[in-house]
Amino acid sequence: MLKKLSLSFCSLLLVLFVGASHDSIAQTATLRGVLIDSVGMPIRSAIVQEGKNKQNFYLTNDKGGYILTLPADSTITVFFSHPSFSPRAFEVRLTENEIKTLDARLFKQIYHLKEVEISGDKTQQELRDKPSTVFVKGDDLREIPVGYGEFTQQLVASGALGIASNNELSSDYSVRGGSFDENLVYVNNIEIYRPFIARAGQQEGLSFVNTNMVEDIEFSSGGWEAKYGDKLSSSLNIRYKKPVDFGGTLEASLLGGSLTLEGASKNKKHSAIIGARYKSTEYLLSTLQTQGEYKPRFGDVQSYLSFDISGKDKYGKTYIDAVLSYGANRYSVFPSTRSTNFQTGEGINNLTIAFQGKEQLDYDTFQGGLKLIHTFNPKLTSNLITSAMITQERERSNLESGYRISDLEDLGGINGNVTERGLGGEFQYSRNTLKGNVFIIENRNEYEHNHFWRTEVGFQAKFEDIEDNLNEYKVKDSADYVISVEDQFRAVNEVSSQRYSAYLQSTYLSPSDLHRITVGLRGTYWSINEEVNVSPRLQYAFRPEWKRDIIFSFATGVYYQPPFYREMRRPDGSLNLDLKAQGSMHFIGGIDYNFEQWGRPFKLISEVYYKQMWNVVPYDVDNIRIRYSGENEAEAYAVGIDTRLSGEFIPGTQSWVGMSVMSTKEKVDGDPRGYIRRPTDQRVTFTMFFQDHLPNNPTMRMNMRFMYGSGLPFGPPNNPELRNSFSGGNDYMRLDVGFQKIIALNKQADNPSEEFLKNLSLGVEILNILGNNNVISHTWVSTYDGTQYAVPNTLSQRFFNVKMILHL
Incomplete structure (x- = not known):
């Protein structure tokens, strides 16, 4: 009986359960x-x-x-x-x-939190506390239309504080009145060099940085910490990607192509990213004033490898990172003709030049570094870094030219030459070679006392060997009569030296997070002049307890730049082995303000600065070539204000605008004029980058880059009394626009093999869409009566580029 009741009860429960489940x-x-x-x-x-x-x-x-x-x-x-x-x-x-x-x-989020890890051991809050520092993600850099992904042009367009560039063909840039030689560049803590003897931007080829490999950058326009090296103007720290999955990018355009592949091991302990690039600017160079047969061929291969070789120790972690790069650059041109119309006080003139001969520049550069990182415990981390740079550069030219200066009735006339004002000729000869070897060994250590206090200490030894064979001259004549032999240099220089540096710095964060202060000391020694320099540096940030998210910052310090080979070489090719380090004192004050507008995040950064410089080595700039006097014979200053506004002007996209106002002057010994403008004295610069997309179709995009820079000073060659006396007519203004359509290739992929392809981007770029005749330098020519005219040398004209990017 009990058995039957039990079965009945279970049956009832089963019916109830099934019914409930069904409901x-x-x-x-x-x-x-x-x-x-x-x-x-x-x-x-x-x-x-x-x-x-x-x-x-x-x-x-x-x-x-x-x-x-x-x-x-x-x-x-x-x-x-x-x-x-x-x-x-x-x-x-x-x-x-x-x-x-x-x-x-979903659209990308931009956080304004106090502690968001975004750059290795750095947090967003820590980066905000650094004066004059801008952090930019690689994804944002890659959106900027610059023709062939030239990193420097993307950096300038990023709105980084105080940075300017007047040459889209070059990797040159100036920061707050300094020359390019005054800028530090690191890739994963490995210092990077560029070629020495290039004269013009079109000869430079590829810059070292491969934008497709960049994770993010940290750019400081001054007042940086003691742990970074010995230059006067800026510090740029680039972090290459450390991939966790397979991926890649295949890129092709009218200006070249690239292939980047990345991947990681199954356990994610080892990773690699490899990039190869090829650049040919033949089509772009055809828009220059000088017509001819251009043969630019530039290529490089880079890799960043990372290996986790940690044992079973709970706290001890060991990693090996390697950055390797080889670049081969070949540039030659057979110029034929040039015709330039230019304005003078007497009317419109024309300069016509016929060429015969060839210019050629070849250089091969290897740069690489190996970094061993070991974490002894959660508080102590040590880095041992070795790196090397080997470069071989060769310049050859045999170029004869004849010119004619004429008056013109008007710019639109054909065969409108009415008065011949001068005839002349020139012969340029060069046989220059340079070999350079730099080897560096460095140790960096970081000790985290607690959450509020960190100490860093390091030491570096650098060994340099430079061998320079210089043989060049220029002959000018008029009506078959030789007037002068100019710019004659003949020298054989060999320099071997050792440099040693050390730093100690400590960072303290108050428990309330209101104050952050970094105090450091850096020392350097150079074996050539046996000079010892000591650089104290300080950075301070204050975050008041306001409803508004504002940080006030201040930085000061002494920055020395011991001479490198280029500063030592006088105009006649001889070396000044007693040249002292140039020095600079930085004073920087700024504000960093995060706010919301239209429900979207924005950031405003503004800074004022003053730099006092001593033991300055004056220089002149012709296109990108810097010629130093080789003497500590000047003092200088730079003063200005920089402002940058960034944010989501369009939901889900980052855009920014930046503006700088600056004055930099120098007083050269023996020059009765006193303070005169420096070659980099660009009073006003303005940059803007804007992104947009169709409201209901974000795969249809538009990117726009606008740059403006007021004119730089210039003067006739070999005339100290008129050095940097003229300006006007050489403002730099450029607008580049890019359009792209992004096609998702694996959105509905069910077959694993189809997931190999992610998306395809098809784009058109219109470079220098306004067709501005931007002036990079001047050619000085003489008329029959001895009058000299400065004829502007302009950069590239409007150019249409077609680009395809395939993401793997």
Whole structure:
């Protein structure tokens, strides 16, 4: 009897359970779809959640897909969220057993939190506390239209404080009145060099930095810490990617192409990224004033490798990183003719030049570094870094030219020459070679006393060997009569030296997070002049307890630049082995303000600065070639204000504007004029980068870069009395616009083989869309009566570039 009751009871429970289950199933519905970003790429590991029900959620798969079971016949709020994207919410109401598809698009989020790890051991708050420092992600740099992904032009357009460039063909840039030789450049803590003997931007080829390999950059316009090296103007720290998955980029355009591949081991302990680039600016150079047969061929291969060789020690971690690069650059030109119309006080004139001969520049450069990182415990980390640079450069030219200066009736006339004002000729000869070897060994250590106090100490030894064979001259004549032999240099210089430096610095953060102060000391020694320099440096940031997110900062310090080979070489080719280090004292005050406008994040940075310089080595600039006097014979100063505003002017995209006002002057011994403008005295610069997309189709994009710089001073060659006396007519203004369509290739991929391709970007760039005749230098020519005219040498004209980028 009990057995029968038990069976009956169990049967009843089973019927009730099945019925309840049936009712439950009948009262649900299914929501499914794909989560993508602004360019149509799937977002994996995003959370799709039913309202506040934390028990009912789904993590999107590798294709961005999700499936979520929801109650039927009820209005439900579905949340989509991911740490890197702005969250979104949708209200849905599904009927019983309904299966509905809801695809959603998320846009990148920009955080203003106190502690968000974004750059190795640095936090966003720590970066904000650094005066004159701007942090830019590699993804944002790659959006800037610059023709062939020239990193320097992207850096200048990024709105970094105080930076300017007047030559889109060159990797040159100036920071707050300094020359390019006054800038530090690091890639993963390895110092980078550039070629020495290039005369013009079109000869330079590829800059070292491969933008497709960049994770982020940290750029300081002054007042940087003691742990960074010995220059006067700026410090640029570039961090290459450390990939965690397979990926790559294939890029092709009318100006060249590149291939970048990246990947990681299955356990994510080892990674590699390799990039190869090829650049040919033949089409672009055809827009220059001088017509001829240009043959520019530039290429390089780079890699960044990282290996985790840690043992089983709980705290001890060991890594080996390697950066390797080889660049081969070949430039030759057979110029034929040039015709330039220019304005003088007497009217419009024309300069016509016919050429015969050839210019050639070849250089091969190897740069590489090996870094051993060991974490002894959570508080102590040590880095041992070795790096080397080997360069071989060769310049050959045999170039004869004849010129004629004529008056013109008007610019639009054909054969409008009415008066011949001068005839002349010139012969240029050069046979220059340079070999350079630099080897560096360095140790950097960091000790974290606690959350509020960190100490860093390091030592570096650098060994340099330079061998320079200089043989060049220029002959000018008029009506077959030799007037002069100018710019004659003949020298054989060999320099071997050792440099030693050390630093100690400590950073303190107050427990309330209101104050951060870094105090450091740096010392240097150079074996050539046996000079010892000591540089105290200080950075301070104050964050008041206001509702507004504002940081006030101040930095000061002494910065020395011991001479390198180029500063030592006098105009006649001889070396000044007693040349002392140039010195500079920085004073910088600034504000960093994060705010929201239209419900979107923005950042305003503004700084004022003053730099006093002594033991200055004066120089003149012709195109990109810097010729130093080789003597400590001047003092100088720079004063100015920089401002940068960045944010989401268009939702989901980063744009920015930057403006600088500056004055830099120098007083050269023996010059009765007193303080005169320096070659880099550009009073006003303005940069803007703007991104936009179609409102309902973010895959259709537009990028715009605008740059303006007021004119630089100039003067006739070999005339100290008129050095840097003239200006006007050489303002730099350029507008580049890019349009692109991004096509997602694996959005609906079900076959794993199809996931190899991610998206395809097809674009058109219009470079220098306004067709401005930007002046880079002047050619000085004489008329029959001895009058000298400065004929402007202009840069590239309007150019249409077609670009394709395939992401793997």
